[in-house]
Amino acid sequence: MNLLPIVSLLVGTATLVLGSGLLTVLVPVRASIEGFHPLWIGLIGGGYYFGFVLGCLVTPRLVRDAGHIRVFAALAAIASSIALLHLLAVAPGAWVTFRIGTGFCLAGIYMVIESWLNEYATNQTRGRVFSVYMVVNLSGLTLGQMLLALPDPAGFTPFVLCAMAIGLSLVPVALMRSPAPAPLPVSGRLTFRELYRASPLGVAGCLLVGLANGAFWGHAPVFAQGRAGSTTDIALFMTAFVIGGALVQWPLGRLSDRGDRRAIIVAGCLVAMAVAAALFALPGLGTLPETALAFCAGAAMLPLYPLCVAHANDHIVGNRFIEASGSLLMAYGMGAVVGPIAAAALIASVAPTALFLFTAVVHAGLAGLAWYRMRQRAPVPQAERMAFVSGSAAATPATPSPLDPRAAE
Numbered sequence: 001m002n003l004l005p006i007v008s009l010l011v012g013t014a015t016l017v018l019g020s021g022l023l024t025v026l027v028p029v030r031a032s033i034e035g036f037h038p039l040w041i042g043l044i045g046g047g048y049y050f051g052f053v054l055g056c057l058v059t060p061r062l063v064r065d066a067g068h069i070r071v072f073a074a075l076a077a078i079a080s081s082i083a084l085l086h087l088l089a090v091a092p093g094a095w096v097t098f099r100i101g102t103g104f105c106l107a108g109i110y111m112v113i114e115s116w117l118n119e120y121a122t123n124q125t126r127g128r129v130f131s132v133y134m135v136v137n138l139s140g141l142t143l144g145q146m147l148l149a150l151p152d153p154a155g156f157t158p159f160v161l162c163a164m165a166i167g168l169s170l171v172p173v174a175l176m177r178s179p180a181p182a183p184l185p186v187s188g189r190l191t192f193r194e195l196y197r198a199s200p201l202g203v204a205g206c207l208l209v210g211l212a213n214g215a216f217w218g219h220a221p222v223f224a225q226g227r228a229g230s231t232t233d234i235a236l237f238m239t240a241f242v243i244g245g246a247l248v249q250w251p252l253g254r255l256s257d258r259g260d261r262r263a264i265i266v267a268g269c270l271v272a273m274a275v276a277a278a279l280f281a282l283p284g285l286g287t288l289p290e291t292a293l294a295f296c297a298g299a300a301m302l303p304l305y306p307l308c309v310a311h312a313n314d315h316i317v318g319n320r321f322i323e324a325s326g327s328l329l330m331a332y333g334m335g336a337v338v339g340p341i342a343a344a345a346l347i348a349s350v351a352p353t354a355l356f357l358f359t360a361v362v363h364a365g366l367a368g369l370a371w372y373r374m375r376q377r378a379p380v381p382q383a384e385r386m387a388f389v390s391g392s393a394a395a396t397p398a399t400p401s402p403l404d405p406r407a408a409e
Contacts (some may be wrong), residue, residue: 006116006117006120006129008172008173008175008176009113009116009117009172009173009176010132010133010136011172012113012169012170012171012172012173013113013133013136013137013140013169014136014139014140015140015165015166015168015169015172016076016106016109016140016165016166016169017136017137017140017141017144018140018141018143018144018147018165019080019083019144019161019162019163019164019165019166019169020079020102020106020141020144020162020165020166021140021141021142021143021144021145022144022145022147022148022158022161022162022165023083023102023144023159023162023166024048024144024145024217025145025148025221025234025235025238026148026153026158026159026162027044027086027095027099028041028044028045028218028219028221028222029148029153029221029222029225029231029234030086030153030154030158031044031092031095031222032222032225032226033153033154033225034090036092036095037092037348038219038222038344038347038348038352039341039344039345039348040092040093040095040096040344041218041219041222041340041344042215042218042219042340042341042342042343042344042345042347043092043096043340043341043344044092044095044096044099044218044340045099045214045215045217045218045219045339045340045341046214046218046336046337046338046339046340046341047096047097047098047099047100047103047337048099048100048102048103048396049103049210049214049333049336049337049396050100050103050333050337051099051100051101051102051103051104051105051107052103052104052106052107052333052396053103053107053329053330053333053334053337054100054103054104054107055103055104055105055106055107055108055111056107056111056326056329056333058104058108059071059107059108059111059112060111062108063111063112063115068112068115068116069173069174069176071108071112072109072112072113072170072173072174073170073173073174075104075105075106075108075109075112076105076109076166076167076169076170077167077170078101078105079101079102079105079106079109079166080163080164080166080167081163082098082101082102082105083102083159083162083163083166084159084160084163085098086098086159087156087159103396106396107396109169113133114133117129117130117133130389138242138243138246141242142239142242142243144165145235145238145239145242146235146239147161147235148231148234148235148238149230149231149232149234149235149236152231153231190316190323190324190326190327191327192327192330192331195312195324195327195328198312198315198316199311199312199314199315199316200373201262201265201308201311201312201369201370201373202308202309202311202312202313202315202324202328203312203327203328203331204366204369205265205304205307205308205311205312205366205369205370206305206308206309206312206328206329206331206332206335207331207332207334207335208335208362208363208365208366208369209301209304209305209308209332209335209366210305210331210332210333210334210335210336210337210338210339211335211336211338211339211342211362212272212301212335212339212358212359212362212363212366213301213302213305213332213336213339214335214336214337214338214339214340215339215340215342215343215355215358215359215362216241216297216301216355216359217340218339218340218343218344219340219343219344219347219352219355220237220238220241220294220355221234221237221238222352223279223352223353223355224237224238224290226352227283227284227290233287233291236287236291236294237290237291237294238294240291240292240294240295240298241294241295241297241298241301241302242298242302243295243298244294244295244296244297244298244299244300244302245298245299245301245302245303246298246302247299248298248299248300248302248303249302249303249306252264252268252303252307253303253306253307253310253388253389254388256307256310256388257382257387257388258382259379260374260379261307261310261311261314261379261388262311262370262371262373262374262379263370263374264303264307265304265307265308265311265366265367265370266367266370266371266374268300268301268303268304268307269300269304269363269364269366269367269370270363270367271296271299271300272297272300272301272304272359272360272363273360273363273364273367275293275296275297275300275356276297276356276357276359276360276363277356277360278293279293279297279353279356280353280354280356280357280360283353301359301363304366305332305397306388306389306397307388308328309324309325309328310386310388310389312324312328313325313386314380314386315380329397332397333396336396339358339362342358343355343358343359346358
């Protein structure tokens with residue numbers, strides 16, 4: 001497979017994710033330094049997901065009217081400017097607006113990138129292109145979070161680095177010689193009623209996973225900041241979470257292809273509950289044990305969304321998985337908007353460690369629902385299932401896209 005025609009696009013993707021990955025952990029840490037109330041930090045975290053879902057809805061129409069390169073350049077320029085606005089307006093209400101704008105811009109940029117990659121891929125190479133894209137995403141996110149260890153998060157330098165990385169991502173894309181792909185289709189989505197009838201666990205599972213993951217991404221950097229001795233410890237905690245999810249997703253997915261996916265979901269929830277209980281009940285463990293627990297938390301929590309999506313797809317009649325994925329992303333987004341806010345109310349009344357009490361309760365609910373559904377319906381025969389496809393390890397799952405290797409089927 002020749003990757004030369006899309007090297008520029010992959011370089012732009014890596015640069016973009018590096019900047020957005022740093023911004024993801026920087027914003028809650030800096031909000032805590034500025035003395036924002038936990039409820040405001042929760043609203044800031046939820047704002048990103050609200051903007052992301054909105055961007056998924058609006059971007060196809062923008063691309064249809066203006067084209068891929070213009071939309072990419074415009075959204076990257078806006079996102080870069082928003083990163084700097086955090087320095088000019090240090091107020092919680094303004095930061096909620098900024099995160100909504102960032103989520104909107106990044107959703108649109110990801111849709112443009114994935115559309116471009118899909119245009120290049122063939123049915124024979126789509127799986128490999130998708131794999132390379134996911135590796136680039138993981139690498140950029142990991143390096144971006146580790147950048148937090150370099151400058152002082154209380155200064156202006158980290159936001160400047162975010163703005164530079166996001167802004168520079170448009171340079172290789174603007175200089176691409178390959179023609180732009182066809183406009184994005186304004187695709188439909190399965191209604192929640194249709195999808196819930198086909199797979200109650202798929203819809204409710206994505207909603208609950210959004211609650212837990214949104215709360216974690218919104219508040220875990222602040223927890224690590226309060227417990228850690230340096231920004232390096234914060235970066236290690238969050239990076240371990242991402243790497244844990246990235247390493248375990250594929251083997252868990254392959255295992256779920258051979259057995260009952262719901263059993264894997266229950267097992268993941270139980271591990272997430274155990275890790276959350278340890279972080280909540282055992283204060284002062286130290287950097288190394290907490291980093292190891294963050295790795296385990298990522299290994300348990302991050303595969304749950306693609307597992308719920310795969311379970312829902314097993315029950316979809318006809319080749320409508322992209323439409324289903326759009327609706328499931330909406331369910332995840334709704335949960336991720338509410339999760340940071342709900343967790344903030346608990347954190348404000350208890351302690352920062354109450355974040356893990358919240359995630360434990362949510363995962364307990366998901367485990368109970370999956371166990372109940374196992375008693376109500378037999379698993380789909382293996383020959384009739386769609387293969388598991390790993391999801392993004394980023395703070396928000398990838399946008400529904402025909403780049404998904406299953407589109408070849």
